[in-house]
Amino acid sequence: MxxxxxxxxxxxxxxxxxxxxxxxxxxxxxxxxxxxxxxxxxxxxxxxxxxxxxxxxxxxxxxxxxxxxxxxxxxxxxxxxxxxxxxxxxxYKTDVDxxxxxxxxxxxxxxxxxxxxxxxxxxxxxxxxxxxxNNSNEPLYLVQQNNPQYSPKLCAIVHAWEVTKEAEETNQLNGLSVKQFASIWLEQNAYKYGVEGVTNFDDMASIINWNTKGGRISDKPSVKSKEPSLPIGDRNKDVTQDNRHHTIIDSLVIEKNDLKTNPYRFSSNMEDSDLPF
Known part of the structure; x- marks a missing residue:
C-alpha cells in the first residue's frame, strides 16, 4: 500500500x-x-x-x-x-540612566x-x-494580482469586517461603535487594497455595520421590573425604607377576612368519615 x-x-x-x-x-x-x-x-x-x-x-x-x-x-x-x-x-544604558x-x-x-x-x-x-x-485558497474577489474583476472597495470592506469582528469579540473596540471602528480602520488601511478617491469612509463602514442600533452590544440584557418592589403591611401606615416613603398598593394587601375558610380545619363535630384522607 x-x-x-x-x-x-x-x-x-x-x-x-x-x-x-x-x-x-x-x-x-x-x-x-x-x-x-x-x-x-x-x-x-x-x-x-x-x-x-x-x-x-x-x-x-x-x-x-x-x-x-x-x-x-x-x-x-x-x-x-x-x-x-x-x-x-x-x-547597556541610555543617556538618562x-x-x-x-x-x-x-x-x-x-x-x-x-x-x-x-x-x-x-x-x-x-x-x-x-x-x-498564498492566494490559492482566497475567494477570487479578494485576489488582487492578475485579477481583472478585482474590486478594491469590496476587498477593503471584507477585511474591515474581519478586523472589526475580531475587535468586538476581544473587547478592543475601545468604546467605539462598530461603524466608528470600521470607518477609522478603513481610513487608515483602505489604500492598501487600491481604494482611491474616498473622503467619507462612513459610507463604506455602514455596509458592514451589524449593530445598527449604535453603541456596543451588551453581553447580557438587563431586566428591569415594571413595578417597584414594595412591602406589604398595614395600609394605614407609611413604610419607611432607606429613608424613603412608599405608598402601599391596595391590590397587594390581603385582609384576614378575605381569606377563604380552610376546608381541612379540624372540627370536633366532624366524623372520621368526613376527613379528606
Missing part, C-alpha cells in the same frame, strides 16, 4: 506557530531546514543558527532583514510572541510567534510574502 506524500509547498502550512528563524526563512522563500549554524575555524558549530544556505544573495538579504525586523518588533512589543532568551546577557543594566538576548530558534499574529504584523507593514499570503 502506498500513498502520496504531502507536497513540500504545503508541508509548513501545518504549523500554527513559527520560531523567528523559521518565519524568516519562509519569508525569504526557503525552507527552515536551509538555515544552518555557523562554524568556527575548527569546524565546530557555535551560537544560534543564522546562516541561510542554498540561497541567492537576494534571499539571504531578505532572510537577514526579516530576522532583524521580527526580533526588534518583538522586543518593542509590536509583535506578540512566546519569548525565550539565550544564556548570554549584555550590559546612571547605572548599567543587564539585557538578555532573544533566542531566534526558541522564541515562537503565532501564525495569525505574524500575518497581521506583516500586513501592517504592507509585506506579503507568498508563503503567508
Amino acid at each position: 502506498s500513498w502520496d506524500c504531502l507536497p513540500m509547498s504545503q508541508l509548513f502550512g501545518l504549523m500554527d506557530s513559527f520560531s523567528i528563524i523559521e518565519a524568516s526563512a519562509l519569508i525569504a522563500g526557503k525552507a527552515p531546514d536551509d538555515v544552518q549554524p555557523e562554524y568556527d575555524i575548527n569546524g565546530n558549530p557555535y551560537g544560534e543558527p543564522y546562516i541561510l544556505t542554498n540561497a541567492s544573495e537576494d534571499q539571504k538579504t531578505v532572510y537577514t532583514m526579516a530576522l532583524n525586523g521580527i526580533t526588534r518588533a518583538i522586543e518593542s512589543g509590536t509583535l506578540k510572541a512566546l519569548i525565550q532568551t539565550t544564556a548570554t546577557t549584555q550590559l 546612571s547605572e548599567w543594566k543587564a539585557k538578555y538576548f532573544l533566542s531566534p530558534s526558541e522564541t515562537r510567534i503565532n501564525r495569525d499574529d505574524l500575518v497581521r504584523w506583516l500586513d501592517s507593514r504592507s509585506c506579503y510574502p507568498s508563503f503567508f499570503f
Whole structure:
C-alpha cells in the first residue's frame, strides 16, 4: 500500500506557530531546514543558527532583514510572541540612566510567534510574502494580482469586517461603535487594497455595520421590573425604607377576612368519615 506524500509547498502550512528563524526563512522563500549554524575555524558549530544556505544573495538579504525586523518588533512589543532568551546577557544604558543594566538576548530558534499574529504584523507593514499570503485558497474577489474583476472597495470592506469582528469579540473596540471602528480602520488601511478617491469612509463602514442600533452590544440584557418592589403591611401606615416613603398598593394587601375558610380545619363535630384522607 502506498500513498502520496504531502507536497513540500504545503508541508509548513501545518504549523500554527513559527520560531523567528523559521518565519524568516519562509519569508525569504526557503525552507527552515536551509538555515544552518555557523562554524568556527575548527569546524565546530557555535551560537544560534543564522546562516541561510542554498540561497541567492537576494534571499539571504531578505532572510537577514526579516530576522532583524521580527526580533526588534518583538522586543518593542509590536509583535506578540512566546519569548525565550539565550544564556548570554549584555550590559547597556541610555543617556538618562546612571547605572548599567543587564539585557538578555532573544533566542531566534526558541522564541515562537503565532501564525495569525505574524500575518497581521506583516500586513501592517504592507509585506506579503507568498508563503503567508498564498492566494490559492482566497475567494477570487479578494485576489488582487492578475485579477481583472478585482474590486478594491469590496476587498477593503471584507477585511474591515474581519478586523472589526475580531475587535468586538476581544473587547478592543475601545468604546467605539462598530461603524466608528470600521470607518477609522478603513481610513487608515483602505489604500492598501487600491481604494482611491474616498473622503467619507462612513459610507463604506455602514455596509458592514451589524449593530445598527449604535453603541456596543451588551453581553447580557438587563431586566428591569415594571413595578417597584414594595412591602406589604398595614395600609394605614407609611413604610419607611432607606429613608424613603412608599405608598402601599391596595391590590397587594390581603385582609384576614378575605381569606377563604380552610376546608381541612379540624372540627370536633366532624366524623372520621368526613376527613379528606
